[in-house]
Amino acid sequence: MGRVTTPTHDQVLRAPKVLLHDHLDGGLRPQTVLELAADCGHPLPADDADSLGRWFAEAADSGSLVRYLETFDHTVAVMQTAAALSRVARECVEDLAADGVVYAEVRYAPEQHVGGGLTLDEVVGAVQxxxxxxxxxxxxxxxxxxxxxxxxxxxxxxxxxxxxxxWRDRGVAGFDIAGAEAGYPPTRHLDAFEYLQRENFHFTIHAGEAFGLPSIWQALQWCGADRLGHGVRIVDDITVDDDGNAKLGRLAAYVRDKRIPLEMCPASNVQTGAVTSIAEHPIGLLTRLRFRVTVNTDNRLMSGTSMTDEMCSLVEAFGYGLEDLRWFTINAMKSSFLPFDERLEIIDGVVKPGYAALLGEA
Structure with missing residues (x-):
């Protein structure tokens, strides 16, 4: 990618960033969780923002899937009214904008927010x-x-x-399925994916995070996913010899050749045990092999992360420069579910000029 200009934390913060994989119920501010819990009488494991933030990080980092999932019980519990959903959504956008994100697709499961009597339609309206x-x-x-x-x-x-x-013309750009991969293959939802294809609609599928190649294969070849949520286990279909030469299996070659975007979430993958460390994350190999790699946050509260943090960790682990971060960002914008002309507008009008200015400082 030419010369490597190692960016400072401040430069990464100021760089325009694009986020495709971020969960609304995984990104609340601890103070907001406290206030919303007080409003609805939901008991929490801590009673001040700092302690609660630490509890979320420690529970998510515990290596126990049960404790990790428990964190979402608390965030979802306080997101059961229109006012709460609107507040969480507004703060999400404010936090992303403050982090230099210029385009974001934020996901959540409407079916998890009807406990207070809202209809599915009202949930989407409140978030919008x-x-x-x-x-x-x-x-x-x-x-x-x-x-x-x-x-x-x-x-x-x-x-x-x-x-x-x-809601396709009113703020919703796509569809996703999430939850435990093992035992719940995406093919169980084939009718939904076939419907979406007939409607010319975009969808991504969580696949290849905890579970391996069969999950990715089904998501692509049976369900027709546009993108892979995580997709980290595609590395299982790549063999690297002692000299560093990589040989791609049929599925990995297909994913690379078709430019299927990988929504990679490094910090989250370390927490859930999908990988042992950022330095050993397959994102390094997949980037070298020029897969369509994108960088994402997954759950900002649970992982105590941000797009700036994710990118800085990659700079530290792999020696990436501003040129590499620009590549990730353009990859993500190309892979978004916006109409093509709008994607181009952000790439040419925001992302490229933003990085050009930063590179001019070097």
Whole structure:
């Protein structure tokens, strides 16, 4: 990628960033969780923002999937009213804009937010109201879209797919399925994916995070996913010899040749045990082999992370320069679910000029 200009933390913060894989219920501010929990009478494991933030990080970092998932019980519990959803959505956009994110697709499962009596439609409306308010507060420096997620262990995927299509011109850019991969293959939701394809609609599938190549193969070859959520286990289909030469298996070659975007979330993958460290994360190999790699946060609260943190960790682990970060960012913008002309507008009007200015400082 030419000369390597090692960026400072401040430069990474100021660099325009694009985020494709971020969970709304995984990115709340600890103070907001406290206040919303007080409003609805939900008990929490800590009673001040600093302690609560530490609890979330420690529980997510414990190596126990049970404790990791427990963190979401608390965030989802306080997101059951329209006012709470709008507030969380608005603060999400404000936090991303402050982190230099210029385009984001934020996902959540509407079916998890109807416990307080809201309809699925009202849930999406409340989130959109919050996103609109956040974009206005950020002075229009960020573009945000919703991705509606269905839970793979439930049976509401067709309903959520129809909901996503109903909102397609009002802020929803795509569909997703999430949840435990093992035992819940994406093919269980084939009717939803076939419906989305008939509607010319975009979708991504969580695949190849905890579970291996069969999950990725099904997501692509049976379900027709546009992107892979995580996709980190595609590395299982790549053999590297002692000289560093890589040989791609059929599936890995297909993913690379077709430019199928990988929504990689390094900090989260370390927490869930998908990889042992950032330095050993397959993102290094996949980037060298020129897969369509993108960098993402997954759950900012649980991982105590941000796009700036994710990129800085890659700079430290792999010696990446501003040119590399620009490549990740353009990859992500190319892979977004925005219309092509709008993608191009952000690449040419925001991302490239932003990086050109930073490179001019070097």
């Amino acid at each position: 109201e919050g996103f609109d308010a956040g974009v206005a507060a950020a002075g229009g420096s960020i573009v945000v879209r919703q991705l509606l997620t269905a839970m793979r262990h439930q049976a509401r995927s067709m309903e959520i797919a129809e909901l996503a299509v109903a």
